[in-house]
Amino acid sequence: MNVLACIDASRSATGVCDYAAWASLRLDAPLVFLHVLDHSSFPVHGDLSGNIGLGSREHLLEELANLDEKRARLMREQGQLMLEAALERARADGVAEPVSRQRHGDLVDTLQELEPEIRLLVMGRQGEEADSLGRHVGTHLESVVRTMHRPILVTAGEFRPPRSVMLAFDNGPSTRKGVDMIADSLLFKGMPIHLLMVGADTKDAWEALNAAKARLEQAGHQVEAAIRAGEVEATLLDYEAEYDIDMIVMGAYGHSRIRQFFVGSTTTNILARTTRPLLLLR
Template identity: 80%
Template sequence: MTKNTVLACIDGSLSSTGVCDYAAWASLALDAPLVFIHVLDQQHAQPRGDLSGNIGLGSREHLLDELAELDEKRGRLMREQGRLMLEAAVERARADGVPEPLSRQRNGDLVETLNELEHEIRLLVIGRQGEVGDSVGQHVGSHLESVIRTMHRPILVTAGEFRKPASVMLAFDNSATTRKGVEMLADSPLFVGLPIHLVMVGADTNDAWEAINAAKNRLEKAGFEVHVNIKAGEVEKVLMDYEQEHDIDLLVMGAYGHSRIRQFFVGSTTTNILQKTSRPVLLLR
């Protein structure tokens, strides 16, 4: 896999088609190679429980051999299923206009695999829900949360079917992460020609306006149409209301700005927004 790759994680979930299409869009906009990856988690590939203790002494060896054969067959079937999913993803990306999409299949843990590949990734595209998450609505799984916490690359989390972005909202709080986000928006070909909404949640003060207007000026110098707003209220509600009111297609925000202990008691803005939004979220670290 070459450097500066758009890496898209696919599995058997309903979110995989959206992942394919958003990854193809990003690959074309960034003029970056696109690679689809399917990680076969060996832990989840094994049957639940150890049945050997329930097998009688006389038949134990024979049945253990049969169980081993079933495990091997199940592993082959899961690898074949993954291969077919990757082939379908490559064909879909070609239909979207990507000239040479590639695919990789790996065994192991998803988070560990992505960490190993991190130095080659320009943008990671992953669905909000995995195969298990499809059955629980807007659930944000622990795998996704772990990926977001450990990766240091931009992560595009998709939700639902593809809709080509025609507007972008940056949740701006004047932190180092969101100031870096302003520079990324200004310089990245991913957002060329899109109107950008800068939304700050907090008190309407001179300092707040100074910070957000500085960000606005930077983006306007880069040629963007920019809308700025400072609104008081609860962060998730303000951002979600604004997203719906202005029909925003892509939300950009920092990921997990507080400690794990604080999140345990009060929750995480990142997780809450991922659960509530029906649009893709680009997370910055």
Template identity: 65%
Template sequence: MNQVMACIDGSPQAAAVCDCAAWASRKLDAPLTLLHVLDQQQYPAAGNLSGIIGLGSREYLLEELAALDEKRSKLALEEGRMMLDAARQRAITAGVAQPDVRQRHGDLVESLRELESDIRLLVIGKQGEDSGVDTALIGSHLESVIRTLHRPILVTPTGFTAPDSVMLAFDGSATTRKGVEMIASSPLFKGIPIHLVMVGADTGDSRALLESARDALRAAGFEVQIAIRAGEVEPTLHAYQAEHRIGLLVMGAYGHSRIRQFLVGSTTTNMIRTTTTPLLLLR
């Protein structure tokens, strides 16, 4: 579990995914692997089509279709290799010494599940190559990846700029307390100011939890600001982020509180859909 792994495809987010993964690889001093998965539904492995076409006089058609499928699959594999080569060169230019590349044929989610033990951080675009030009959409595989993997997942929009500040959406839960510990110990956040933001009522208990988290981060050498804001989670977090020009948002992937009602309601999907900066989801 030591690699930064980046999902590379033909989407508009691919360059940002590569740049974000290169940044994370350098900050974490961890190997970078660039992964391309050829969709088995779009480019299935060769199969027996005789039951569909029939036998006898139409055997030539069967042979033509099989050859066409093989050609399409080979072209798609070659396109994937070209994307990986371009991403590898981009990562090297960004300062990554020896990025690795992998290409697989199958399902993206299943491939990532099989590779999970090697993954320290997954970087993936919020849209895939089949999502079109509407930036409000999210990729069809993304929610399944978030549901399946038990690793931090860094979701990138179309562009990437190395963040000069980080906001953790904090609710005092076990996941966000673990997030504080991760930020305190991870080289990924070293030297970057941290904002701890809680959405809800400004009660004594809430403020005590927030101040305890602030003190832990300050003890680790971080510059920390805290805030409690009332309102709906998504617009309140985005408004704070815009107000303070924060470059990276960190939040829990799912849970019970209002901030962490992810994948069982609309909050996570909406946050991913509307974010214009990288979003790090914790499990």
């Protein structure tokens, strides 16, 4: 199975390349770069034959078709150049034989089709459409995270070799899975792990936290465990800054879409605010 990195023309592309190369080397897994020519990026012209008069309709329709064809060709060529640059960057990072793919269609549909081949998906927090939106999360990313059932590493900012990891632990199924994933994976082998639970400091909470700590220590990790009260997003990000954490691991979208519509999503808020990569588990 592959480390699959989604490449586009956004500013996040270089970080995606470097984190994907890092993950590929740590996991000893093949690295594949993917560029999707999304059909929604192209203008769709309806039937204009009833709107164009004075004998010019055929000429204008032919010209529109030629412009669309030329634009599609330029988009393909641009994508191929981006993929070539990504391959060159990955080789410079130490990946021996990275490969590239260019596909036509919807990004989410394409990733669903490729999902059986994916071990880890790497994407930037923002795509091309969101580069001018500050720290807003790209719409494609949110759709992918809600749809896919593979771990997704979301990059933010320039590459920084991860040296420490924080697992946002709530004793739910996805974070218990996260404990096992960290313990068994080569991705974080030898790294210190911080387990942080946000909530009430109770005996039951500590029992769950200490069980997770023991599991990680058995796997050879140095582990710090803590429970802190406060608003979830702010508490996680404050802890990240306090201990200079290089990557957060957390479950993705644990509540229903209806609840998220009214109260927002911890995942989306963390994605929008963190300056470090975020590994999302489903």
